[in-house]
Amino acid sequence: MAENPCTGTSKSRQLGPCSVCGANSIGINFGVLTCMACKAFFRRNAVKLGKTEFICYQNGDCLVTHDLRRMCNCCRLAKCFRVGMQKSSILSESEKQARKDLVDQNRRKREERKLMRHTEKIRLSLNAYSSEKGPKALSPFDQMILTNIFNIYERAYSQKGVEPFTNAPVLKHATVDTFFNDSERRVRVLFDFFKLIPEFNKLPIMDRARLVRTNFGPLFHMNESILNRSSHENFIFSLQAAFGEIGALEVRISFEREREYSYDPILLKLIMIIWCFSLGMNKYTYNIDTSVIYEDTLAIFASESVYVELLWRYLLSRLPSTEYTVKFFNSFVLNVLWLQRTCLSVDRFMLKSERNVKNIVPLLQCIICPSPDSLYATEHTSDMNFGNVQ
Amino acid sequence: MAENPCTGTSKSRQLGPCSVCGANSIGINFGVLTCMACKAFFRRNAVKLGKTEFICYQNGDCLVTHDLRRMCNCCRLAKCFRVGMQKSSILSESEKQARKDLVDQNRRKREERKLMRHTEKIRLSLNAYSSEKGPKALSPFDQMILTNIFNIYERAYSQKGVEPFTNAPVLKHATVDTFFNDSERRVRVLFDFFKLIPEFNKLPIMDRARLVRTNFGPLFHMNESILNRSSHENFIFSLQAAFGEIGALEVRISFEREREYSYDPILLKLIMIIWCFSLGMNKYTYNIDTSVIYEDTLAIFASESVYVELLWRYLLSRLPSTEYTVKFFNSFVLNVLWLQRTCLSVDRFMLKSERNVKNIVPLLQCIICPSPDSLYATEHTSDMNFGNVQ
DNA sequence: CCGAGTTCACACTGTTCA
DNA sequence: TGAACAGTGTGAACTCGG
Ligand SMILES: [Zn+2]
Ligand SMILES: [Zn+2]
Ligand SMILES: [Zn+2]
Ligand SMILES: [Zn+2]
Numbered sequence: 037m038a039e040n041p042c043t044g045t046s047k048s049r050q051l052g053p054c055s056v057c058g059a060n061s062i063g064i065n066f067g068v069l070t071c072m073a074c075k076a077f078f079r080r081n082a083v084k085l086g087k088t089e090f091i092c093y094q095n096g097d098c099l100v101t102h103d104l105r106r107m108c109n110c111c112r113l114a115k116c117f118r119v120g121m122q123k124s125s126i127l128s129e130s131e132k133q134a135r136k137d138l139v140d141q142n143r144r145k146r147e148e149r150k151l152m153r154h155t156e157k158i159r160l161s162l163n164a165y166s167s168e169k170g171p172k173a174l175s176p177f178d179q180m181i182l183t184n185i186f187n188i189y190e191r192a193y194s195q196k197g198v199e200p201f202t203n204a205p206v207l208k209h210a211t212v213d214t215f216f217n218d219s220e221r222r223v224r225v226l227f228d229f230f231k232l233i234p235e236f237n238k239l240p241i242m243d244r245a246r247l248v249r250t251n252f253g254p255l256f257h258m259n260e261s262i263l264n265r266s267s268h269e270n271f272i273f274s275l276q277a278a279f280g281e282i283g284a285l286e287v288r289i290s291f292e293r294e295r296e297y298s299y300d301p302i303l304l305k306l307i308m309i310i311w312c313f314s315l316g317m318n319k320y321t322y323n324i325d326t327s328v329i330y331e332d333t334l335a336i337f338a339s340e341s342v343y344v345e346l347l348w349r350y351l352l353s354r355l356p357s358t359e360y361t362v363k364f365f366n367s368f369v370l371n372v373l374w375l376q377r378t379c380l381s382v383d384r385f386m387l388k389s390e391r392n393v394k395n396i397v398p399l400l401q402c403i404i405c406p407s408p409d410s411l412y413a414t415e416h417t418s419d420m421n422f423g424n425v426q
Numbered sequence: 427m428a429e430n431p432c433t434g435t436s437k438s439r440q441l442g443p444c445s446v447c448g449a450n451s452i453g454i455n456f457g458v459l460t461c462m463a464c465k466a467f468f469r470r471n472a473v474k475l476g477k478t479e480f481i482c483y484q485n486g487d488c489l490v491t492h493d494l495r496r497m498c499n500c501c502r503l504a505k506c507f508r509v510g511m512q513k514s515s516i517l518s519e520s521e522k523q524a525r526k527d528l529v530d531q532n533r534r535k536r537e538e539r540k541l542m543r544h545t546e547k548i549r550l551s552l553n554a555y556s557s558e559k560g561p562k563a564l565s566p567f568d569q570m571i572l573t574n575i576f577n578i579y580e581r582a583y584s585q586k587g588v589e590p591f592t593n594a595p596v597l598k599h600a601t602v603d604t605f606f607n608d609s610e611r612r613v614r615v616l617f618d619f620f621k622l623i624p625e626f627n628k629l630p631i632m633d634r635a636r637l638v639r640t641n642f643g644p645l646f647h648m649n650e651s652i653l654n655r656s657s658h659e660n661f662i663f664s665l666q667a668a669f670g671e672i673g674a675l676e677v678r679i680s681f682e683r684e685r686e687y688s689y690d691p692i693l694l695k696l697i698m699i700i701w702c703f704s705l706g707m708n709k710y711t712y713n714i715d716t717s718v719i720y721e722d723t724l725a726i727f728a729s730e731s732v733y734v735e736l737l738w739r740y741l742l743s744r745l746p747s748t749e750y751t752v753k754f755f756n757s758f759v760l761n762v763l764w765l766q767r768t769c770l771s772v773d774r775f776m777l778k779s780e781r782n783v784k785n786i787v788p789l790l791q792c793i794i795c796p797s798p799d800s801l802y803a804t805e806h807t808s809d810m811n812f813g814n815v816q
Numbered sequence: 817c818c819g820a821g822t823t824c825a826c827a828c829t830g831t832t833c834a
Numbered sequence: 835t836g837a838a839c840a841g842t843g844t845g846a847a848c849t850c851g852g
Contacts, residue, residue, distance in 0.1 A: 062819090063818065063819065064818080064819070065819070065820085066819090066820090071845095072845060072846065072847090073844070073845050073846090075819090075820095075845095076843095076844070076845060076846095077843090077844075077845085079820090079821085080843080080844085106843090106844075109843090125819090125820080126820090127820065127821075131820095132820095132821075135820080135821075135850090135851080136821090138850095138851075139821095139849085139850065139851080142850085142851080143483070144483060147483060193485060263487070452839095453838065453839070454838080454839075455839075455840090456839095456840095461824095461825095462824070462825060462826080463823075463824050463825080465839095466823085466824065466825095467823090467824090469840095469841090496822095496823075515839095515840085516840095517840070517841080522840095522841080525830090525831080525840080525841075526841095528830090528831080529829085529830065529831085529841095532830080532831090817852105818851105818852090819850105819851100819852100820849105820850090820851085820852105821848100821849080821850080821851105822847100822848080822849075822850105823846105823847085823848075823849100824845100824846095824847095824848100825844105825845100825846090825847105826843105826844085826845095827842100827843085827844080828841100828842080828843080828844100829840105829841075829842080829843105830839105830840090830841080830842105831838105831839090831840080831841100832837105832838085832839090832840095833836100833837090833838090834835100834836095834837090834838105
């Protein structure tokens with residue numbers, strides 16, 4: 037196993053000097069043993085032989101060494117050719133394009149496979165616990181529902197053109213209006229997602245509008261979390277610019293708490309659905325002494341419990357035991373409270389920013405900062421597109 | 427003088443993060459504070475927006491950070507535009523050309539100024555000797571003539587577009603035809619230069635044509651020397667490819683001998699003029715037993731001696747004594763003989779390369795390899811433009 | 817692993833403008 | 835005159851297909 041230093045595979049193996057400049061070579065480049073620099077030099081310059089002038093300001097016999105090679109690229113290029121570097125080994129424009137296309141194609145394939153493996157893993161993990169005593173396997177029906185939720189959401193947001201990156205430029209100049217306006221598209225897609233939840237879509241149109249209005253804060257918050265926007269540096273910038281240092285911190289902590297759930301491709305989506313069915317809680321109690329009134333409160337309750345139960349079963353199937361599931365629910369409730377508090381802070385902040393609120397696009401304005409009576413108004417309800425679904 | 431780190435002018439001053447990727451910025455680029463990489467990226471890619479496809483393989487909202495910016499060109503470019511980078515700040519092809527021209531022009535001006543300073547120095551030094559016993563000062567008239575010669579030549583070759591460097595790409599594939607065809611433009615400018623010499627221009631048109639034909643070899647040779655092409659490595663390549671190893675060597679030695687005179691901005695030009703007035707010597711004696719016949723041989727002689735005498739006075743003014751001038755003339759004559767020998771070799775070579783000669787552009791073909799009787803033909807005489815001058 | 821390619825930090829040139 | 839900002843060239847470090 038004695039290693040010959042000349043043929044050894046050690047990293048520092050010496051190949052001999054560059055045929056052009058004598059520096060340490062890295063291998064055969066364009067037909068000749070050369071260093072990195074001469075390789076790059078030849079690729080860049082051999083192709084422009086006819087187009088650019090190469091002039092030696094000496095006598096055309098300049099030395100080409102490691103230290104002098106930069107002095108005269110005419111003589112350097114001449115030497116490259118002299119030692120036999122092959123211009124034909126340089127990929128032509130079309131060859132380069134072909135290679136680029138190939139790389140692109142391969143990358144696409146790889147990513148597709150990765151996504152496949154990923155979703156496959158999720159599907160398997162849903163069943164993985166079935167044989168153990170702890171977790172309870174999901175029924176095929178539940179599995180189907182969950183898979184549907186996942187697919188509906190992913191499809192909505194991955195449809196090309198739906199989300200052409202309207203992110204982040206706001207940066208330091210962000211105010212609440214630019215901050216929210218930037219999100220309009222994402223919000224619309226989120227509403228589209230809800231419309232595809234049968235229980236939600238069956239509700240009276242005004243109830244649907246009121247629900248998303250009432251719960252907009254947490255829904256928006258969770259959705260940004262799912263879309264992984266919350267970790268975006270510029271998002272945080274915008275946050276600070278729009279809500280101030282303290283406000284932004286509070287919002288960020290909420291995001292941090294949500295991140296606990298982000299490892300799971302379904303959990304947050306499911307929680308969003310449940311939240312969407314929750315009645316007003318204590319929002320807008322500042323000057324409305326009664327809670328928001330719904331047309332079909334019972335249907336909302338029923339729907340909510342359908343999904344709460346589904347969540348419960350899902351957690352049971354994912355966690356080792358009921359005990360774990362209870363623990364999970366405990367911390368979940370804590371986070372819910374945190375999030376609610378945050379959203380209330382934001383609401384209060386918005387009230388103080390009346391001037392900027394006027395610049396928010398109508399749809400969002402009516403959702404985020406409704407005048408108390410507009411909670412019952414029909415304006416922009418149709419703009420939410422809840423009217424014409426399925 | 428306490429330096430505020432924020433307003434300090436120190437090199438390492440921090441400007442804040444790149445608006446695109448958050449890395450360290452280097453300044454305002456294309457309208458926005460960015461890093462070097464994003465600057466280069468934007469310059470490279472913004473211009474090919476219409477030509478190349480930019481596709482995001484995610485959802486079009488890829489993060490653009492220092493580490494991730496390479497992942498998705500589409501989103502990176504989108505972000506560049508989003509943060510306000512101005513495509514209009516990128517110089518267009520024509521703007522770049524305009525700038526290049528400007529740079530070129532400035533460089534030429536600078537060089538001219540430098541040359542002027544140089545010749546001024548020479549002129550001053552010419553007069554500096556006047557008080558010494560050795561060199562004889564030039565008369566104001568001689569000085570004017572010499573200055574004129576210098577200016578006429580420099581102006582002819584520095585006029586924009588006259589010499590767009592059609593040199594050197596020939597390289598290994600050079601044959602005599604490509605070798606000479608490459609020089610057509612320079613030769614035409616040389617003829618223009620001669621036309622501005624009054625004594626030459628007053629000669630009968632056919633005499634003018636015959637003179638430049640007869641003396642083409644040495645004239646061409648010296649002119650390439652003045653233009654400093656002879657030291658160009660690619661020129662030497664071409665030389666070897668066109669005339670073979672031995673032939674090229676001989677030509678190169680002639681160039682080497684001429685280089686002795688190249689330190690002087692006037693000498694070679696003056697010598698060219700004198701040579702231009704010299705009668706046939708022994709060219710084309712191979713099958714014409716009489717010398718070339720001129721219409722006004724006397725005028726040619728007279729002109730030649732005007733410039734020979736000027737050269738003599740010039741040398742007297744430059745060299746410490748008459749003795750030195752004589753020595754100079756001796757070595758000059760030797761070099762003349764060398765050059766003549768070289769040109770004869772080239773002529774012989776051209777005769778053997780009939781096949782390639784056919785590919786030489788007509789003007790040069792008729793000059794370089796005239797059929798014996800074509801020496802008296804009028805064809806291409808007008809092409810030399812000797813007809814319509816002044 | 818090899819040898820194509822690309823990216824980009826860095827160094828530099830040159831123009832413009834205050 | 836020097837800072838700012840266009841440009842270009844170099845070469846180390848990297849990716850990727852075979
Ligand atoms: Zn090298
Ligand atoms: Zn050189
Ligand atoms: Zn950047
Ligand atoms: Zn992307």
